[in-house]
Amino acid sequence: GQQLNQSPQSMFIQEGEDVSMNCTSSSIFNTWLWYKQDPGEGPVLLIALYKAGELTSNGRLTAQFGITRKDSFLNISASIPSDVGIYFCAGQLNDMRFGAGTRLTVKP
Amino acid sequence: SQTIHQWPATLVQPVGSPLSLECTVEGTSNPNLYWYRQAAGRGLQLLFYSVGIGQISSEVPQNLSASRPQDRQFILSSKKLLLSDSGFYLCAWSSDSNSPLHFGNGTRLTVT
Numbered sequence: 001g002q003q004l005n006q007s008p009q010s011m012f013i014q015e016g017e018d019v020s021m022n023c024t025s026s027s028i029f030n031t032w033l034w035y036k037q038d039p040g041e042g043p044v045l046l047i048a049l050y051k052a053g054e055l056t057s058n059g060r061l062t063a064q065f066g067i068t069r070k071d072s073f074l075n076i077s078a079s080i081p082s083d084v085g086i087y088f089c090a091g092q093l094n095d096m097r098f099g100a101g102t103r104l105t106v107k108p
Numbered sequence: 109s110q111t112i113h114q115w116p117a118t119l120v121q122p123v124g125s126p127l128s129l130e131c132t133v134e135g136t137s138n139p140n141l142y143w144y145r146q147a148a149g150r151g152l153q154l155l156f157y158s159v160g161i162g163q164i165s166s167e168v169p170q171n172l173s174a175s176r177p178q179d180r181q182f183i184l185s186s187k188k189l190l191l192s193d194s195g196f197y198l199c200a201w202s203s204d205s206n207s208p209l210h211f212g213n214g215t216r217l218t219v220t
Binding site: 031033040041042043044045048090092095096098099100101 | 205206209210214216
């Protein structure tokens with residue numbers, strides 16, 4: 001099945017810095033999704049992308065659906081301590097595949 | 109609006125004991141339902157999914173099973189737990205196979 005490569009695996013940043021993470025695949029997807037998981041809770045949908053080239057923002061978050069349909073990135077601007085958590089990308093084409101996650105730590 | 113409930117939140121069970129985790133969805137009809145397992149706070153492994161009552165697809169062979177006795181109820185079971193069954197179990201729903209998944213808050217299972 002399709003494999004998603006999510007990077008980086010972890011990030012340690014200072015409060016106020018910008019963050020960038022991405023996912024790539026050898027296969028195309030019709031939908032790219034980004035989730036955030038707080039400790040001890042289920043992942044929560046942040047952004048859904050449905051069209052190649054689409055750029056979508058949700059507050060300080062911006063995500064793009066790659067033009068080749070094989071990749072997506074998520075940017076977080078001006079990070080704050082509550083951004084801490086694990087971020088998952090997911091690609092969807094009849095079924096859904098998840099990346100391994102990016103663990104974000106924000107130092108105040 | 110749609111909501112998903114998963115219980116219990118935490119569970120400690122001895123090896124060899126049975127397991128039953130429940131998940132219910134409200135506010136939607138005929139959802140796709142999913143059980144995932146997450147080890148060590150990392151990746152999500154799909155265990156089972158269901159597109160309708162009594163229809164269960166298994167992704168990974170193991171000593172777990174799933175059942176969907178009602179449209180919006182999904183149950184994860186085991187007759188005899190193994191140590192390796194410890195983990196964080198997540199239930200999720202979607203409107204269809206092309207819609208985003210929405211997750212419950214998970215069950216932390218520790219097998220001792």
